[in-house]
Amino acid sequence: MTAHATEPRLEFVQCLDALDLHKMAYWEWGERDNPHVLVCVHGLSRQGRDFDTLARALSSRYRVVCPDVVGRGRSDWLTDPLGYQVPAYVADMVTLIARLNAHHVDWVGTSMGGLIGMGLASLHNTPIRKLVLNDVGPRIQPEALARIGEYLGLPMRFKDLDEAAEYLASISAGFGKFTHEQWLELTRPMLKAVDDSPGLQLHYDPAIGVPFKAMSPEAAALAEQMLWQRYDSIHCQTLLLRGADSDLLTRETAEEMTRRGPKAHLHEFAGVGHAPMFVADNQVAVVRDFLLGTA
Structure with missing residues (x-):
């Protein structure tokens, strides 16, 4: 498979959890021996193929792992x-990066x-060289969490692809405008x-919603405090992307992130909420320019 392949390789790595071992799947684009590795990680109820367009655009320069x-x-x-x-x-992710034998990743x-x-970028000796945060920060709006909680983990069944696409579009309006295909x-x-x-049915464990829905206001406040501490410990170059209509990351929080910690460079996308999906050419271009040093 060449760096310009239109489909990724599916690989697995074994990881340790509190009770057992589990396999984590990852989609790999580009040359296996490319030392320049880009790791792309999805949102709460999504999966690695969300990054197909971005991965195709960058796989001639990176080994892209999603x-x-x-x-x-x-994954299990x-x-x-x-x-x-x-x-x-x-x-x-630490286990994954060790499996990739990557000394540094974006x-x-x-x-x-x-x-x-x-979390990973805040650690001493982190392997992360450049960090792109897509519509998220240490302070997450409770209204957005409530909206996500309304559909997360529901046992949905669909008769066909079109019905599923219509449902997912109804809960994902913030992603922006897309063609039908x-x-x-x-x-x-x-x-x-x-x-x-x-x-x-949806390709995730409905139980991913258990810790999410168990979060109390007190626990959420403590989590925010800890996330700001983590953010303030980050030293790598950081790009913060925000959908201009996002209900999860406010403009106030985003601007605070430009003044604290790594002093992220902020870029907003008009006509998008939570969250930009890197399908549009202008979104891909912003990420590419930051990662390749042309921004």
Whole structure:
């Protein structure tokens, strides 16, 4: 497979959790021996194929690796749903980077993937060289969390791809405008066949919502404090992307992130909420220019 392939390789790495071992899937683009590695990590209920367009655009310059965070996509589901937590995901990414034999990586993280990136980038001797945070920061609006909680983990079943795409579009208006074919491409990897019956279901463990829905206001306030501490410990070059209509990352929080910690460079995309999906050419260009040093 060449660096210009239109489809990725599917690989797996074994990781340790509190109770057992689990396999984490990852989608790999570009040359296996390319020392320049880009890790792209998706949002809470999504999966690694969200980055197909971005990966195709960058696979001639990078070995692009897009994991399915445990509980999503082709990765295993955890025995204990309380294991679906950001610190555990950070540990899985450390295992992944060791598997890749990468001394340094660049990182693009959407929403939850950005929180994982913040956690890893804040550590001493972090492997992250450049960090892209896509519509996420230490302070997350409770209204957005409530909106996500309304659909996260629901046992949805669909008769076909079109019905599933219509549903996912209804809960993902913030992603922006797409052609019908683009939206189908974003939807297909989100689905899997239902065992022993016709139809399709979402390709994630409904139990990923257990820790999310168990979060109390007090725990959320403590988590925000800890996330700011993590953010203030980051020293790598950081690009902060924000959908101008985002209900999760406010402009106030984004501007604070330009003054604290790594003093992120902020770029907003008009006509987008939570979160930009790197399908539009202008979104890909902003990330490419930052990562390749032309911005």
